[in-house]
Amino acid sequence: MSVLSCSGLGFKVREAELLCDVHLEVAAGETLGIVGPNGSGKSTLLKLLAGLRTPASGEVRLGDKRLGDLSRRAIAQHVAVVEQQADTDDAIRVFDAVALGRTPWLSALSPWSGEDAAIVRQALHDVDAIHLSHRAWRSLSGGERQRVHIARALAQRPQILLLDEPTNHLDIQHQLTILKGVQALPVTTLIALHDLNQALTCDRLAVLDRGRLVALGKPLEVLTPQRLRATFGVQAHYLTDPFDGAQILRLRSA
Known part of the structure; x- marks a missing residue:
């Protein structure tokens, strides 16, 4: 049974169609990566799935319940969100922000x-x-703030974690640590990513292109050279890492 799903999901801003007829089911415990070019609808999809926006068409379901029938408090007890550009001007300590x-x-x-x-x-x-617990929020770097945002979401103890490009602003060490840590959590995770090699570590990938879901499945089945050229406009081939046998994408301009 899916813990989060949507059917016929669409969203418009004035006459601009940002998302169109998306059908998706997410199983308990899986990590679903969401990839696509800039403007493909990744952030919009996550906001609709979190109940932060109201769809123009279709519906979102949390388990067997319509998301639109639930209170914000009830949704927040199950779903936590880390948005791409969340911030605050409040004079607040890091511990209190996470609290x-x-x-x-x-x-x-x-x-x-x-x-x-x-x-x-x-x-x-x-x-x-x-070690940042007693620091003032305003004193943090962009990367430190991003880690604190993720900590706040983890403190929510959600069943479902939605992350919109969570490795933005992070150095490579913390990118790898955060992604590994998130994937080890006993939660269902939907994560929008720009880095396609990072996306290869997900259980499944959903590929968006101009607001439409154009591919869904296991990473190596979805990110084919043909799909990468059609959707991302790049030439690609796979290399095998001699260290552990993992597949790595090598990308070039088309």
Whole structure:
């Protein structure tokens, strides 16, 4: 059974069609990569799946329930989002910024507790940011802020994690660490990526082109030289890494 799905999903801004007739089912525990050229609809799709935007057509389902029938609090107890350009001007400490991820679980009957604090500390540890806990948000670099955004999402303890190009602004060491850490989490993950070699590590890939889903399947079956030329406008062939036998994409201008 899929934990997140959409059917006939479409979205428009005025007369511009940003997404059209997308059908998708995501299984529990899988990592689904979303790839496509700039403007192909990756960010729009993630926002619709998270309930941050209302579709012009079609519907999104969280398990067997329509997303549109659920409250923001109920959605946030299942789905966490790391947007591409999330920011704040608030004077806030890093620990407190990550603690906001616990908000969907707090109420008058379930106030902040030591368990919540432990979850926040673990989330910061998971993104190699525990040493930033007492730093002011405004003092962080772009890469540090990105790691803190991911920590906030992890502190939410979601069943489904949606990430929009989460390795933006990160150095290569933290790119590799974050991606490996995210894929090791016991959650279902949808992740929009620009780096196609990073995308090869996903369980499945969804390829978007001008708002349409043009391919869906295992990475090596989807990212064929023909598809890469048609969708991305590049020539490509695969090399085998002698270290571990992994397939690596070599890309050139068409």
